[in-house]
Amino acid sequence: xxxxxxxxxxxxxxxxxxxxxxxxxxxxxxxxxxxxxxxxxxxxxxxxxxxxxxxxxxxxxxxxxxxxxxxxxxxxxxxxxxxxxxxxxxxxxxxxxxxxxxxxxxxxxxxxxxxxxxxxxxxxxxxxxxxxxxxxxxxxxxxxxxxxxxxxxxxxxxxxxxxxxxxxxxxxxxxxxxxxxxx
Numbered sequence: 001x002x003x004x005x006x007x008x009x010x011x012x013x014x015x016x017x018x019x020x021x022x023x024x025x026x027x028x029x030x031x032x033x034x035x036x037x038x039x040x041x042x043x044x045x046x047x048x049x050x051x052x053x054x055x056x057x058x059x060x061x062x063x064x065x066x067x068x069x070x071x072x073x074x075x076x077x078x079x080x081x082x083x084x085x086x087x088x089x090x091x092x093x094x095x096x097x098x099x100x101x102x103x104x105x106x107x108x109x110x111x112x113x114x115x116x117x118x119x120x121x122x123x124x125x126x127x128x129x130x131x132x133x134x135x136x137x138x139x140x141x142x143x144x145x146x147x148x149x150x151x152x153x154x155x156x157x158x159x160x161x162x163x164x165x166x167x168x169x170x171x172x173x174x175x176x177x178x179x180x181x182x183x
Contacts, residue, residue: 011037011039013044013046015027015030015036016046021046021048021049024046028041064097064098065097065098066098067098067130068096068098068099068128068130069096069098069124069125069128069130069131069132069133070097070098070133070134071096071097071098071133071134071135071136072094072095072096072097072132072134072135072136073093073094073095073097073136073137073167073169073170073173074092074093074094074095074117074135074136074137074143074170075092075093075137075138075140075167075170075171075173075174076090076091076092076093076107076110076113076140076142077090077091077092077093077174077177077178078090079091079178079181081181084106086106087108088106088107088108089107089108089109090106090107090108090109090110091104091105091106091107091177092104092105092107092113092116092117092142093170093173093174093177094117094120094124095169095170095173096124097169100169102173103120103123103124104177105119105120110140110141110142111142113142113143114142114143114145114148117135117143121152121154131153132154133154133155134154134155134156134157135149135154135155135156135157136157136158136159136166136167136170137156137157137158137159137167137170138158138159138164138167139158139159139161143156
């Protein structure tokens with residue numbers, strides 16, 4: 001079926017599909033370099049590219065905190081490849097909004113996230129002589145213990161579903177760490 005669609009489509013779409021949905025400008029440059037047969041330019045759009053390459057706009061710039069441990073960004077990530085040497089399959093990050101200092105902990109399962117947060121809290125509050133005021137995370141459920149946050153006096157902010165931009169600091173750090181691990 002796909003083969004028939006490619007045969008029936010105009011020549012520029014044929015080469016666009018064959019070359020892995022590259023930009024049409026590059027296809028036309030290849031025609032000018034006589035690497036591809038000549039065809040007329042078209043203003044049509046590729047539906048597959050429109051659906052798969054669309055991205056959300058960034059949120060406007062936000063004001064950063066001016067004190068240490070006022071806001072901690074956190075996220076948990078699955079290591080899709082093989083587990084670590086110790087058999088750990090997840091890692092969790094804690095990033096201070098002011099200093100951007102990051103702690104990374106390896107986890108066997110997502111259930112350990114709350115325990116690691118308590119270890120992080122004890123360690124950082126001891127070294128910084130101040131208390132954590134707010135924790136921001138996505139709605140992954142790993143921090144679901146409302147009584148804990150009420151008793152220790154930390155505000156737990158969660159992001160709106162399907163808006164990773166609201167926790168962009170943690171999302172970017174996860175992205176950087178996974179790229180480092182994969183390469």
